[in-house]
Amino acid sequence: MTQYPVNEKILKDDLYMAVNGEWLKTAKIPADKPATGGFFDLADNIEKTLMHDFEKMAATDTSIPDPYLTEAVKYYRLASDFEKRNATGYAPAQQFLKTITDLKDLADWQAKLKDLTFAGYPTPFPLSVEPDMKNTKVYALYADVPNLILPDKTYYAPENKQAPALLDIYRKMVKKLFKLANYPDDFAEKTIEMAVAFDASLAPYQKDSTERADYTKQYNPYSFADFKAFSTEVDLGAYATAITASKVDKVIVTEPKYYAALNKLINKETFANFKSWLLVKGLLAVSHYLSDDARVIAGEYSRALSGSKEAMKPQKAAFYLATSQFDQVVGLYYAHKYFGEKAKNDVHHMVEKMVAVYKNRLKNNTWLSQQTREKAIVKLDTLGINVGYPDELTPIYKKFKVDETKDLLTNDLAFTKIALADHYGRWNKEVDRSRWEMPAHMVNAYYNPSFNIIVFPAAILQAPFYSLDQSASENYGGIGAVIAHEISHAFDNNGAKFDEYGNLKNWWTDADLQHFEKLAQAMIDQFDGLDTEAGKVNGKLVVSENIADAGGLSCALEAAKADSDVNLRAFFINWARIWGVKASIERQQLLLSIDVHAPHVLRANVQPKNLDDFYTTFNIQPDDKMWLPAAKRVNIW
Template sequence: MTNKQFPINTDEIKDNIYDAVNGAWTKQATIPADHSSVGGFMDLVDDIEKTLMKDSEELKNGTLEANTPELKEYVKFYKMANNFKKRDSEGAASVKPIIERIINLKDFNDLNDQLPDWILSGLPTPFSLDLDPDMKNAKVNALFASGPSLFMPDKTYYEKGNQAFQQLMPIFTEMSSKLLQMVGYNENDANKIVVNAKKFDQLIAPNVKSAEEAADYSKMYNPETTDELASSTSVLNLKAAINQLVGAVPDKIIVTEPQYFQHLAELLSANNFQLMKDWMLVKVVNRFSGTLSEDFRQVGDTYSRALSGKEEAMKPEKAAFYLASGTFDQVVGDYYGKKYFGEKAKADVHHMVEKMIGVYKDRLSQNEWLSPDTKKMAIKKLSTLGIQVGYPEKITPIYSKFKTNENESILANLLNFSKIANQDMFSKWNKPVERERWEMSANTVNAYYHPFKNIIVFPAAILQAPFYSLNQSSSANYGGIGAVIAHEISHAFDNNGSLFDEFGNLNNWWSKEDHQHFTELAQKMIKEFDGIPFAGGKVNGKLTVSENIADAGGLSCAEAAAKQEPDADLNEFFINWTRIWRMKARMEYQQLLLSIDVHAPAALRASVQVKNLDDFYSTFDVTDTDKMYLDPADRVQIW
């Protein structure tokens, strides 16, 4: 289905380009029972999944050779994940030691004694520690502290009268109680544990950030000393735990959710200790259900299916593949990239990225609202932009330490891998940032910009039709992967990326007047999307502004590049731009994305952005009597 062309109703383009291009596809597209959506991105995911599942089976059976030590360990783990008979016979055995460990906590002192190991093992804690480039000194890794995740997707679900909460929490409650009963609790005790866990979750919710709040990077940087962070609670010795984890007492910890830590002491009170323990139990049975027997996996997927609208859980074989490939993601990505993408395509796309950067430089040079000094800094940032295409030259060394123990359970292996990975992460505190280290596997259908590193990443998986193909015209390719490439470049200059300099430091390189003008343009972008009705709700313009700015910049710059080609055809450019965003999704999934996703709905990404480009109107002869018309004064053109 990925490459199949569907008829386009050119008469409808003036009314709604998305429906005109994707209407025929939408009518015939069916969403598989274990999917929440189908479409441009998801079709690629499905194709790659089929390819890698087939290859994984052949690797397992020996008809394909695992040609690296890391791939051999993946194959061992994949075999374990597919040994359903053994997994079913073991039932809950592998998770019971973790449950016992939680049950045996008598007070906060008990947890305190185990805290470093608890964190390294990846067990639930009422706070989170992570490493990332220091936002003020991006060449060095700093420690970050934040709150824990909630049972619901976002804190906004907990607001009074929220209908999604009223629909979803009973499903989460029933599922969690059933899982606890499956590990040995009677129904009454299981229900009590879930009630307590939800109470603790409700206490967390008011003080963590919503998706909209978290989308504002300028509010992330709240440095504290270790002593200041440790003073957030007297019942846990955070200073000692951090010292043990990173081998020193950091002068600075970046606290992304300061409000949460201001309320941590009242959360971690003696009265709440049992609530916290039960919260941990619910987290554990939910998190690890997919590693146990098939009946655990089916029950443990109930809430996720309700959230996304999926009618069925994945087939066991597919779930086993994702369990194994997700654990060895870089290893599988390296295999995929080298076998199915290759050096030639990698060099070709790398050249395309460099060309798009050149187009962006030209547009910055010709920009009419930036002052010369700000323009100079913007071009300097663009010139130092790191490029990662296809797959890494070498996979992350940590995978050489992942040794699959076939005599242990899947969960025991996962916990061991988690400990190895966390020890490796914390060992990098205060050490130079590995800018070239890949964080996304090559078989992932996605791309991203990292503001702290000033790099753009394009995994091999997205570099195929309809985004990119030698069988497509240059204009179609620019409307596809060209716009995606320029989108990621634009993130360096969106409302978040623009806060960081060429090194990835949080550093204002704008003149006051330029930044004020940019803020006004960003506000216009918020207004353009804010409140658009969709899936029974409304688009949040503030939540989606950074991605909308990147879409606008990406589309505009890709069009400029397309027009430079001798075979330029803007009809094909706009058509393929619209085609890559085709998506048919279940209502539940659309509503979930509307609440938490920083991207606007796919159909609106396609149809709203084109209205900002003057060439769209001349290409399709759109006038002020057509529905797709937008008054020139309301067109948002930033980059």
Template sequence: MRNQQFAATPTGGQAAFPVDDSLLTQDLYQAVNGQWEAQATIPGDHSSTGGFMDLVDNIEKTLMHDFDALLAGDLAPANAEMGEFKKFYALARDFKQRDANGAAPLKPLLAKIEQLTSFADLNAHLADFYRAGLPVPIEVGVDPDMKDTSHYALYVDAPSLLLPDKTYYEKDNPAAKQLLPIYTQMATKLLTMVGYSDTDAAKLVDQTKQFDALIAPHVKSSEESADYVKMYNPRPLKDVDAQTDKLDLAAALQDLIHDQPETVILPQPTYFDAIGDLLSDANFPLVKSWMLVRTVTAASGVLSEEFRQVGGTYGRALSGQKEARSQTKSAYRLATNYFDQVVGDYYGRKYFGETAKADVRQMVLKMTGVYQNRLKNNTWLSADTRKKAIVKLQKLTIKVGYPDQIDPLYAKFTVDEHASLFANTQRFDELVNADQFGHWGQPVDRKRWDMSANTVNAYYSPSNNEIVFPAAILQAPFYSLKQSSSTNYGGIGAVMAHEISHAFDNNGAQFDEFGNLHNWWTEADLAHFKDLSKAMITEFDGIPFAGQKVNGKLTVSENIADAGGLSCALEAAKADPDVDLRAFFINWANVWRMKATTEYMQLLLSIDVHAPAKLRADVQVKNLDDFYTTFNVQPGDGMYLAPEKRVKIW
């Protein structure tokens, strides 16, 4: 991910169970959520449950009900884009036709790969493969230049791995021994369903794994990728092109964007240092098999029911999900993913509205005011750095609820009701790719949203210096007029300040008020900030969880944002004459309510930049003096942390 967002990924839930006061000084999360957790059951088609999933499920239930009415003709489409969504949703739900089509819609695409006999063949079709979104061993994309975000740059990247992270390929990691056989069985089965013989299918999958294993040593781990700034590695295009004589990247880019930029950005330069060896004639059969297998697995969710069930096997194993979603839920997810901003516009306008948008925006402005006051009174920043931090905060763009307009791209999403579901999705993918490549040479669109309004989340974008709060998160337990102000501050207030804090975490702090990668710190201030960041790494690193340990380096940016968000929200709550710090801290723990499968928790520990939900609730409050006075936490208590070990940054 190049224009990375740092998201809250909240997992909250409305408190429906009494707080166990006897545990408040020992384990805040358990005191608030223990009784709920004891009776909570993870649905078979989920890998987790809790308040976050409750909100997601409730929105899904609401919108599925509305869209049933839409299909029945009882609800009129609000706009032309919604009319096309209706047609597409009908296609997605027509499993009878999907079953009748079987693998036939996919075969023409596979034939394009099958016909390749050499890298010269692939090179001749390289631009077309990029347009179609087919897997190739060099990925390209157009995103704002991290050092000049008013202009777009070309990013040239490595492909993703079969296993979740580079660390899974290490000899002492037992997960690969469990997961690769499942992937092998799934992919082999899918290939036989497409029409390959058992022998050919087995060979194709084996060669895919061989090429994947060759890639793995040369790409970044999740921990390495979490250091976002190190993704910015500009190189002359001619030098990247010279790394291999098998693919002419410059010619493909000329075809795609009608230009050849002098410089491209390499998020993973080590991969391109090795590309000459990877793309050898001897490896072409491996690359071709890899392309075929990845194409089939990617398409499985939009073909027949059997393809959908088999194609989800590996993902369910990764997350511990016991069963596939129902047909109706899967059709809803598929349709709303393709028309996400269209559905978000409908949801935001119907269930949130302009009045709520204005009200919440005022809340965010209030939180930025509190944050600005904290920066002014900061004791460890020099005057110069403090002044520039305040300028960055004042330039922060705030987006609440839903965009003012639907992205014009969706006006191009016209559905051919006589074509297959797969054919329509393929055309949409091509439109999305064309839109991205079409950004080249155009001004950067800063009005664009990277989350739809029906998404229960929030994010900060360092390249835009903006915070975004979709409508879906702006409800209980995060925010409600029925909740006290202290409860709301412990929920949505902390989330808002969390996103503001990302502008000043270890990654965001390296971008200026315009979103450009630019150091605005004095040398001494930056050194001190890095020391504070190391203290946050130490506070979380190595904490046992789900049979593994937390990676403090992987989670440091989110932990800094949690700490800043919680302390800022606490200050805002204390300014209210009706302050109730018990309610504040209890809702903070409540919004991280989550019960998940062991497999899912272990997966997140390997790849997620967020600490486990329970630890986000428990560890951060230990850094706040008010927590100790609110619950009379004493030395020897489970929630006690010695004053000299408490991490305070923002």
């Protein structure tokens, strides 16, 4: 992302445009991407670097530094062999799809359900194994809901204007895939309509994105007997027992309203629609591993949602297939080759410094009681810090062996069985807290409330977020604010409900919690209804990330001010710069509906308005558009 001079004339009215406006005039979104700038530019650069390396390694095994990366390169070779993929077409998927079309009835499906699950087929009641929210030492069984065709439940409302056009694109895409797979047109059309009808039947019983944003409400434990009682049409108990190979004592149901409707959704009368839904989902899943035509067609709907103009070129698509299958392997390769130990140590020191700043702010907090404040500090003292990359490779990758005599899909399905067996095999075992949820080459960061840990992959530790060549103030306005943002998630409206061990437990006094909820509501009100070119912001959907942004920027500001060479102008300008993004209108509209993050321009502009130092740094006055009356400024952490 090219840095242009700041436009001083508009800085007091629009910080985001003052910093990013000139860049936005000339920035071009890649045809195969929905956005450019900020995080995206870093990801694009890493993509180019790793694609170059993979091409080189694919040409000869002698340059590959470890056996696990060797398997990733073998997989890449298979993915890159479009001559073979085009020649075989849908032949590798015939048995996978036939397994679905051969299903006779609900009883037949139930009898085969365990094998279907381990083979990667979708189910209308997906079970997964995750840390028990109230006892994060062990893995528990969760019952979730399947993904809908449209992005969110709200799209199924009669007044939604986008839904008909999106469903039309979806139908046409799937019909093309059926044709490639040599299914008759009349069969394809009937199957698609039945699948769409089944999908629509699920929507009324699911939560929308705003409801799901309060993720602690996913914790609804049911006894084994009560879980079984959700359906008299299918044996949920037998299914849970089969995939865990054990007698399950409880199941945590994320959306009880959906499970209470299972008899209505899955029964003998709905089986034909359900079977069609299975076939359409299965067809879409395998198409990405077959011919190039199938790959391109199978992405039409997602490109319509995101606004990407073109499909990725074949080699790039092959690269992403390989790196997604071996993501942690590729991450370690990237980190060891391109991420220096000096930078890792420097950033780790910065994280420790931000934790110390946060701790000091908690000690001096004026609205928390002593009791709650002490428990918050205990949680902060227990916070785990991971920077750069994990110490060891996740063991599952040692089981992935590519058979180059077989096709890409066959290898992928074999890996799916290995991965799912490993996943369900964790049930009731001790939680492995060393697992990273992101690979080191991903430009992102996260806080895990169940582990009470913050993680910063190597890829994000680059300019404009962080650089040894940037001033300390610039780094604090970039990676410093990101670090403190992740720390703040431990104390946002969701994270604050977990204790220092990551267990869902209330450690607040009633009065403190009520005051915190009022502050959270003020943050909701500050963003709710704000206009963007794509529509209005839903303040409730984005509240947790906004609390983290506000806390992150405020704490990073305090850290920057403690530096002997502090430059608050550089601090705020780099904060605005890291959010410089140009995105398609389709992507913006989609994110407004489903994303828990506020639009980039608002992240850049609104949060500084809550800080008194912003006004003194730039001499912001009441008649400037960046002015916010003191009574409306929201400060939580």
